[in-house]
Amino acid sequence: MKPLILGAALLAASPALAQPGAEQPLLTTLAAAVSAEREQATDARLVGFGTRHTLSDTTSETRGIGAARRWVAGQFEALSKSCSGCLQVVTPAQTFTGPRIPQPTAIVDVLAVQRGTTDPDRVVVISAHIDTLASDFLNGRLDAPGANDDGSGVSAVMEAARLLSAHKFPATIVYAVLSGEEQGLYGGKVMADYAVAQGWRVEADLNNDIIGNIHGLSGVIDNTHVRVFSEGSRTTESPAQAVARHDAGGDEDSPSRNIARFMQTLADRYLSDLQVRMIWRPDRFRRGGDQREMLSQGFPAVRVTEAAENYTRQHQTVRVENGVHYGDVLDGVDFPYLAKVTRLNVLTLAALASAPEPPRDLAISGAVTANTTLKWAPSPGAAGYRVWWRDTTEPQWRYSRAVGPVTETTLQGVNIDDWFFGVSAIGADGFESPVVFPGPSGSFDRMPPSARTTP
Numbered sequence: 514m515k516p517l518i519l520g521a522a523l524l525a526a527s528p529a530l531a532q533p534g535a536e537q538p539l540l541t542t543l544a545a546a547v548s549a550e551r552e553q554a555t556d557a558r559l560v561g562f563g564t565r566h567t568l569s570d571t572t573s574e575t576r577g578i579g580a581a582r583r584w585v586a587g588q589f590e591a592l593s594k595s596c597s598g599c600l601q602v603v604t605p606a607q608t609f610t611g612p613r614i615p616q617p618t619a620i621v622d623v624l625a626v627q628r629g630t631t632d633p634d635r636v637v638v639i640s641a642h643i644d645t646l647a648s649d650f651l652n653g654r655l656d657a658p659g660a661n662d663d664g665s666g667v668s669a670v671m672e673a674a675r676l677l678s679a680h681k682f683p684a685t686i687v688y689a690v691l692s693g694e695e696q697g698l699y700g701g702k703v704m705a706d707y708a709v710a711q712g713w714r715v716e717a718d719l720n721n722d723i724i725g726n727i728h729g730l731s732g733v734i735d736n737t738h739v740r741v742f743s744e745g746s747r748t749t750e751s752p753a754q755a756v757a758r759h760d761a762g763g764d765e766d767s768p769s770r771n772i773a774r775f776m777q778t779l780a781d782r783y784l785s786d787l788q789v790r791m792i793w794r795p796d797r798f799r800r801g802g803d804q805r806e807m808l809s810q811g812f813p814a815v816r817v818t819e820a821a822e823n824y825t826r827q828h829q830t831v832r833v834e835n836g837v838h839y840g841d842v843l844d845g846v847d848f849p850y851l852a853k854v855t856r857l858n859v860l861t862l863a864a865l866a867s868a869p870e871p872p873r874d875l876a877i878s879g880a881v882t883a884n885t886t887l888k889w890a891p892s893p894g895a896a897g898y899r900v901w902w903r904d905t906t907e908p909q910w911r912y913s914r915a916v917g918p919v920t921e922t923t924l925q926g927v928n929i930d931d932w933f934f935g936v937s938a939i940g941a942d943g944f945e946s947p948v949v950f951p952g953p954s955g956s957f958d959r960m961p962p963s964a965r966t967t968p
């Protein structure tokens with residue numbers, strides 16, 4: 514029997530930190546082009562509608578959510594004219610009643626769709642909600658400026674559209690401005706249902722909600738971090754899938770979580786003044802956002818939110834009380850910080866839409882052997898693949914090996930028991946997909962909610 518050499522697996526690995534290929538000039542160009550001034554102008558225009566409450570006036574041309582939605586649609590149409598019609602503007606809608614919608618009310622989303630050149634059914638989404646709230650959930654007449662919640666997010670969506678519509682990408686990018694979030698995530702549901710009906714393969718929804726404040730309620734000022742929330746196991750997994758995940762691993766490797774890792778890696782690489790704090794939960798504690806509706810339809814989605822929230826500026830009627838300024842006004846938004854967070858979004862969308870699809874049908878084997886074998890289906894447009902692994906307690910992918918244009922590889926001397934493994938796809942131009950974890954718990958394929966009842 515040959516003697517064991519401890520550390521053989523580590524020596525066999527390439528000790529490089531996770532980095533998606535070579536630096537991409539497109540990404541550095543895009544990062545430099547994000548304009549804090551333009552975002553400030555967009556946000557000021559949104560605040561100028563007085564209120565964008567879901568139950569506010571929809572017929573006025575100057576006040577209320579109807580005027581605001583029509584303005585956004587007009588901006589997308591104008592952008593489209595400057596890119597030879599590259600954006601299709603659609604307004605999916607459904608009518609809801611609920612605890613916060615006493616009368617049947619149309620919830621209308623405004624989506625601009627930039628169709629991909631070679632893989633148009635693969636879709637990456639940036640979303641934010643246009644509706645706002647003052648202290649009374651049911652009052653659509655109160656001023657509710659919503660400069661940060663979520664004028665900041667809508668400004669980021671529109672800035673992303675302005676910059677990315679000047680380029681062409683293999684995959685489709687959707688710029689989504691949603692309604693009805695404050696009344697119960699209704700606009701998120703409208704978008705998720707629309708995505709299902711269109712047969713979109715949503716690779717990621719980056720839901721930006723409250724992304725422009727740097728003055729935390731605790732007194733901390735933080736303009737160098739952003740939080741990216743992601744679920745660990747998938748909202749829609751069936752009981753049988755949960756058992757398989759519990760047994761083989763994958764608690765921390767949903768596609769949403771691997772999108773969060775992808776974003777952290779991009780920030781480390783391209784943004785010297787912004788770091789991603791991955792938060793390993795679907796949203797803030799017992800709070801919600803529109804990404805939950807995408808997760809409920811089985812699509813990967815993350816929530817992007819500022820590092821330090823200020824609750825005196827959320828969902829509050831504008832007023833001063835005992836010297837405290839309440840209300841979500843423009844003064845509460847730090848536009849240079851908002852531009853940083855927007856940069857992260859723009860880079861992520863461009864990188865995802867440029868790269869091949871993450872490998873599908875990834876399977877892993879190697880129990881009671883010295884080696885680990887991974888097999889996957891080819892990704893259209895991939896020139897090669899990279900196998901990744903990390904310690905089971907480590908938050909980020911650490912070791913990697915480029916394996917060329919193959920669909921199976923065996924890592925000699927790397928024991929399957931001791932590591933978590935994944936694979937990414939790399940295009941001829943070096944753009945690299947997120948890492949996908951083996952099995953249904955990690956797959957970027959949609960996991961329909963029906964799976965929950967058919968274990």
Ligand SMILES: [Zn+2]
Binds near residue numbers: 642662694
């Ligand atoms: Zn919000």
